[in-house]
Amino acid sequence: AQSVTQLDSHVSVSEGTPVLLRCNYSSSYSPSLFWYVQHPNKGLQLLLKYTSAATLVKGINGFEAEFKKSETSFHLTKPSAHMSDAAEYFCVVSDMYPGGTASKLTFGTGTRLQVTL
């Protein structure tokens, strides 16, 4: 069975400093991995995805994530935080339902990023 663990429920950084949001996963197969962002009162928006191509994935708004199979991790980083990055971030793993007929998405519990002046 697949699962995803976001190691921090809340992260606070100062504007201009690096961001690190941690995600570990488990999967029976070769998974696809995603990061989604949710701003207040909005739906989720895709930041980036890993689908077995390059292990370092670049996304929107300067975010990137590195797939490390040996560590079963997919941490999200950004070199310099901006106030507009304050939001909730979800790590998501895609795996196959039993029988292989369709994919199943499993969401992490989310990390709330606070950016202070």
Place this chain on the structure above:
Amino acid sequence: EAQVTQNPRYLITVTGKKLTVTCSQNMNHEYMSWYRQDPGLGLRQIYYSMNVEVTDKGDVPEGYKVSRKEKRNFPLILESPSPNQTSLYFCASSPQSTRFNSPLHFGNGTRLTVT
């Protein structure tokens, strides 16, 4: 504009009063899904549909029904709502149901309160 539209955005109801939350997408997507979001639990899948007339249970289907009579619409029905169904609900769609190489497109959510 490509979008997933949910209605209503906010809904307050009483225990036992049937309600429907509508979801419509204009992208001709095959796959549609409903999630509920609760603090500390992330998003949990309620039901999903891989195509018209094909629906299946997700992780938390109890107390919910869905239908997929047309490709664009995927309503969520609560026949007899209870307070433990108070939550933030999201509808999402995707072009394909396998491997999710294309992203999910989410609606803006429906905040439901059952008293």
